[in-house]
Amino acid sequence: MSIDKETIKHVAHLARIELQANELEKLSGELHGILDFIDKLKDLNVEQVKPASHILPISNVLREDKLHVSLTSQKALENAPSKKGNFFSVPKIIE
Amino acid sequence: MKYQTVIGLEVHLQLNTKTKAFCGCSTDFGKAPNSNVCPVCLGFPGALPVYNRQALNSAIKLALAFGCQIQEHTKFDRKNYFYPDLPKNYQISQFDLPLSRNGFLNIYTYEKPKRIGITRVHLEEDAGKLIHETEVSLVDFNRTGIPLLEIVSEPDLNSPQEAFDYLNSLKSIIEYLDVSDCDMEKGSLRCDANISLRLSGAKELGVKTELKNMNSFKGVKDALTFEVKRQTQLLEIGQEMVQETRLWDAQKQLTLTMRTKEGAKDYRYFPDPDLTVFIIAPSMIEQIKTQLPELPHEKMRRFIKEYGLTEYDAKILVSSKNDAEFAENCLQKYPGQDKKEMVNWLIGPLLSEANLRKVKLHELNLEKKELINLIGFVQRQEISYLSAKAVLSQLIDTGKSAQDLIQSGNLQQVSNTDALKQIIETVIQENVKSVSDFKAGKANALMYLVGQVMKKSSGKANPKLVGELIRGRLN
Amino acid sequence: MELNQFTAHELLGKLKAKIASPKVILDSLYTRIQKIEPKVKAYARIDKDPAGIIPDLSGLPITIKDNICTAGLPTECCSKILQGFRPPYDATVIKKLKESSAVIFPWKANMDEFAFGSSTENSYFGPTHNPWDLECVPGGSSGGSAAAVASDEAIWALGSDTGGSIRQPAAFCGVVGLKPTYGRVSRFGLIAFASSLDQIGPITKDVQDAAILTGLISGYDPFDSTSVDQDVPDYTKSLTGEIKGLRIGIPKEYFIAGMDAEVKTIIEEAVNKLKNLGALTNPVTLPHTEYAVPVYYIIATAEASSNLARFDGVQYGYRAKTDNLLQMYKLTRAQGFGREAKRRIILGTFALSHGYYDAYYLRALKVRTLIKQDFDKVFQDFDCIVAPTSPSSAFKIGERVQDPLKMYLSDIYTISANLAGIPAISIPCGFTKKGLPVGLQIMAKAFDEEMLFRVAHTFEQNTDWHKLKPKL
Numbered sequence A: 001m002s003i004d005k006e007t008i009k010h011v012a013h014l015a016r017i018e019l020q021a022n023e024l025e026k027l028s029g030e031l032h033g034i035l036d037f038i039d040k041l042k043d044l045n046v047e048q049v050k051p052a053s054h055i056l057p058i059s060n061v062l063r064e065d066k067l068h069v070s071l072t073s074q075k076a077l078e079n080a081p082s083k084k085g086n087f088f089s090v091p092k093i094i095e
Numbered sequence B: 001m002k003y004q005t006v007i008g009l010e011v012h013l014q015l016n017t018k019t020k021a022f023c024g025c026s027t028d029f030g031k032a033p034n035s036n037v038c039p040v041c042l043g044f045p046g047a048l049p050v051y052n053r054q055a056l057n058s059a060i061k062l063a064l065a066f067g068c069q070i071q072e073h074t075k076f077d078r079k080n081y082f083y084p085d086l087p088k089n090y091q092i093s094q095f096d097l098p099l100s101r102n103g104f105l106n107i108y109t110y111e112k113p114k115r116i117g118i119t120r121v122h123l124e125e126d127a128g129k130l131i132h133e134t135e136v137s138l139v140d141f142n143r144t145g146i147p148l149l150e151i152v153s154e155p156d157l158n159s160p161q162e163a164f165d166y167l168n169s170l171k172s173i174i175e176y177l178d179v180s181d182c183d184m185e186k187g188s189l190r191c192d193a194n195i196s197l198r199l200s201g202a203k204e205l206g207v208k209t210e211l212k213n214m215n216s217f218k219g220v221k222d223a224l225t226f227e228v229k230r231q232t233q234l235l236e237i238g239q240e241m242v243q244e245t246r247l248w249d250a251q252k253q254l255t256l257t258m259r260t261k262e263g264a265k266d267y268r269y270f271p272d273p274d275l276t277v278f279i280i281a282p283s284m285i286e287q288i289k290t291q292l293p294e295l296p297h298e299k300m301r302r303f304i305k306e307y308g309l310t311e312y313d314a315k316i317l318v319s320s321k322n323d324a325e326f327a328e329n330c331l332q333k334y335p336g337q338d339k340k341e342m343v344n345w346l347i348g349p350l351l352s353e354a355n356l357r358k359v360k361l362h363e364l365n366l367e368k369k370e371l372i373n374l375i376g377f378v379q380r381q382e383i384s385y386l387s388a389k390a391v392l393s394q395l396i397d398t399g400k401s402a403q404d405l406i407q408s409g410n411l412q413q414v415s416n417t418d419a420l421k422q423i424i425e426t427v428i429q430e431n432v433k434s435v436s437d438f439k440a441g442k443a444n445a446l447m448y449l450v451g452q453v454m455k456k457s458s459g460k461a462n463p464k465l466v467g468e469l470i471r472g473r474l475n
Numbered sequence C: 001m002e003l004n005q006f007t008a009h010e011l012l013g014k015l016k017a018k019i020a021s022p023k024v025i026l027d028s029l030y031t032r033i034q035k036i037e038p039k040v041k042a043y044a045r046i047d048k049d050p051a052g053i054i055p056d057l058s059g060l061p062i063t064i065k066d067n068i069c070t071a072g073l074p075t076e077c078c079s080k081i082l083q084g085f086r087p088p089y090d091a092t093v094i095k096k097l098k099e100s101s102a103v104i105f106p107w108k109a110n111m112d113e114f115a116f117g118s119s120t121e122n123s124y125f126g127p128t129h130n131p132w133d134l135e136c137v138p139g140g141s142s143g144g145s146a147a148a149v150a151s152d153e154a155i156w157a158l159g160s161d162t163g164g165s166i167r168q169p170a171a172f173c174g175v176v177g178l179k180p181t182y183g184r185v186s187r188f189g190l191i192a193f194a195s196s197l198d199q200i201g202p203i204t205k206d207v208q209d210a211a212i213l214t215g216l217i218s219g220y221d222p223f224d225s226t227s228v229d230q231d232v233p234d235y236t237k238s239l240t241g242e243i244k245g246l247r248i249g250i251p252k253e254y255f256i257a258g259m260d261a262e263v264k265t266i267i268e269e270a271v272n273k274l275k276n277l278g279a280l281t282n283p284v285t286l287p288h289t290e291y292a293v294p295v296y297y298i299i300a301t302a303e304a305s306s307n308l309a310r311f312d313g314v315q316y317g318y319r320a321k322t323d324n325l326l327q328m329y330k331l332t333r334a335q336g337f338g339r340e341a342k343r344r345i346i347l348g349t350f351a352l353s354h355g356y357y358d359a360y361y362l363r364a365l366k367v368r369t370l371i372k373q374d375f376d377k378v379f380q381d382f383d384c385i386v387a388p389t390s391p392s393s394a395f396k397i398g399e400r401v402q403d404p405l406k407m408y409l410s411d412i413y414t415i416s417a418n419l420a421g422i423p424a425i426s427i428p429c430g431f432t433k434k435g436l437p438v439g440l441q442i443m444a445k446a447f448d449e450e451m452l453f454r455v456a457h458t459f460e461q462n463t464d465w466h467k468l469k470p471k472l
Helices: A005-014 A021-043 A073-077 B053-065 B160-177 B217-236 B282-290 B296-307 B311-318 B321-333 B340-356 B368-379 B385-398 B402-408 B417-430 B432-439 B443-456 B463-474 C008-016 C022-040 C092-099 C143-150 C167-173 C207-217 C261-276 C289-310 C325-336 C339-352 C358-381 C404-409 C415-420 C449-461
Strands: A087-091 B003-014 B077-080 B090-093 B100-107 B114-125 B129-132 B136-140 B147-153 B189-199 B209-214 B244-249 B254-257 C061-064 C157-161 C176-179 C199-204 C247-251 C280-284 C384-388 C424-431 C437-443
Touching (some): A005 A021, A021 C358, A021 C404, A087 C325, B003 B217, B053 B114, B053 B147, B053 B160, B053 B282, B077 C289, B090 B114, B100 B160, B114 B160, B160 B217, B160 B296, B189 B217, B209 B217, B217 B244, B311 B321, B311 B340, B321 B368, B340 B368, B340 B385, B368 B385, B368 B402, B385 B402, B417 B463, B432 B443, C008 C022, C008 C207, C022 C061, C061 C143, C143 C167, C157 C176, C167 C176, C167 C424, C167 C437, C207 C449, C261 C280, C261 C384, C261 C424, C289 C339, C358 C415, C384 C449
Parallel strands (some): B209 B244, C247 C280
Antiparallel strands (some): A087 B136, B003 B147, B003 B189, B077 B090, B129 B136, C157 C199, C176 C424, C424 C437
């Protein structure tokens, strides 16, 4: 199937990735080829088949409501590109 | 009414588990920023979630209390979107196989209970907190990962009052189950509303407006009241309604539109591959059912049956679980079959005392034995009702016995006819007009005269006897 | 022989007998690295003299792929977007290794960025070179781990495998690589690519090392909901050295027209060897093989698009300079991710997006069931499946990186094992005329790693491929 540039732009926005014009061009061609290849899945009749969301037959994995040792704020913020006091800081959100 | 109001409420409830949904960090409120965190709830690379058993139990308990059908095979899905308070930029939630569906709860706005459908109750995790400054926004992830339940009502509510009552019914049940603090101020209960208006009798729903930013039950009611007015005005002038989200401004008491979002959001839900499927076996459901306490409406019916309460009185007493237990304790201890007297005391003076002291009924520091004694004194007419109310207050304050307080306060009701007759003579002489009013047939005059006697006797006169004596004297 | 040229089990013996100390083993590694690393570039970042930063020298050093969290050590998935990230915690496998006295080598192995690739050409730090031919790729995405082991720059290593990322580089570099059963090894601390496919596994000089290392890292982890609570056997006990009467299936779909003729011949010879050793070989069919690559590229990219959403400049890594939040997200990710990463994220986002979910993602999940059922059927009558690891030997650097689809197709033989969740191993079984290694792949049913070690070890001990070393 073909995927037009508008769709790619929309998807790039959903994924929060800014694409340059030449990137968009190249990506369009590449994705076109990949999706064409992926389309062969349409040949199969999967109506009666259950989807394999999980390959393991395990269920009900739970943990007890017990406290563990949390990180210190210092450790939590150690890698932060920008922080203010004990907060992570991001550019102002414009609603 | 020309227009029918249609309201649906979406409530997000924080469960009161000790630890978060997917990690062992504390859920304690009000801690230093970014101190209740770990790689899992921070969404650090490589971290993986494991769900809290207690949260699942609480959720099932709540769903059962609402009469929901529990989904035997349930799973978590990822809700994908970008926001700084969402560390993984996806929220672990539930999409097409939610934990439970098709429940209901009753509201008692009218004489007969009205049934409000509950579409679904599902599991998800909370996001962090943002603090907006001028240049930057600050993020605190303490709240991230706290287990939430999303409770969605059917659009069965038809007035702001019904919505208010729905929230109170909801809170009452949740309190009984003890699965959440239900505190809108602390953010453990949050509510968004959807409201639309349509011509009465119309089948199609009107255009929906989403309301956010209400911080109290009253705020929800006020916001909806404002919206009904606003939308009615617009419809009357033939304005086309557009689907939008509006924020309630409690200061200005109005709703304001949020900048309209670009189209419907695409959350790209898919089953979370990091978590397994959950199979809720019938045996597990039965087991949790046995853990359900008697719910408010059940207790109400029982109070009416066992203690002869009116529906009105029963409703008041069961609204809080602890208060209901306190009340029942009092009723059980009260001797005899007829509990009416105790009921009156609970609904009347005790509730007043609680309100005055800004505490709950069950928090009153009161020896039930002494309360019953006090009531006994009144019943035997050894003390007036008025005096007794004052003694009640002292019982709570001092913890002394009723007997002691009555004696030390010299509150014994005066039933000595001679003593009373003397006071009555004085009152008759001082209130010529009232006397003639009484003789003219005005019923109020008697009450006034009795009141004057009560005043002169510092409330100690036996009012019933006084009334009889005055009548006898003047006739 | 230099110490760094020995296998782990040989060195463990020397340590035990006190013939060698951890320090001298480490020193011989440094010497080797100093000599050939500029040519091979197996390691992502060589910035400090490691001698100063290894705290406690009690055991053998092990080289870790750059996508496994090592507390306090840079873990960047060879991506600009995770620049400088030092995790505040150890992955569970790292914890387990430390408990067994292993020394975590402070330099991490080079890899394709976020494990997206089959050649290690997508690393932010540049490609790794195949020790057997420096103009060729080492395979990917665990190319650094495989090259380091092959060139004795590491004694043994950990890699990760989502669609073949341990096995294919092991094949290209002439070493042993195992992808355990899904759920056998904890993923806690493995920076996720595709959650339902990823597994951490050993890359080693011989099968015995792989058996030892697998035993050290396997086991139930309460921090990983997808890890299985099943006992870990002593895998070294499965090195029996014989395979008489074992029923081996040879899937006909794995010997297709597009495969390299030399590789085909070498594999056929290897199969004959197994026959001579007493195994019973028979053709089998895995009918949905041709759909494996498309299914994989939908599921893996869909999961990856969601797993990589967290890389946004807020809490760690690279952040683009801007005063607007939306721009911060978009530019950080545009500048921080490489081409292949962006391509996969966009493809994955598309597959999950409104209107396409049923046709792509849901459909792929269903075909995945069919692929798994193919294997279940074969394992009813066969003990294991033997096939090539890759349709070709190592290709030249730069040869396929411009053609993503061609690159994806080099995973064609390894992908199915990830989709079915079964364990698979690659061992060296020959060389092309140009002197490039060829790998033999053995697959078994879930949690039957013992079968893999048994067959692989028997083959290995009756051949000399594992003894050869590149001339560096």
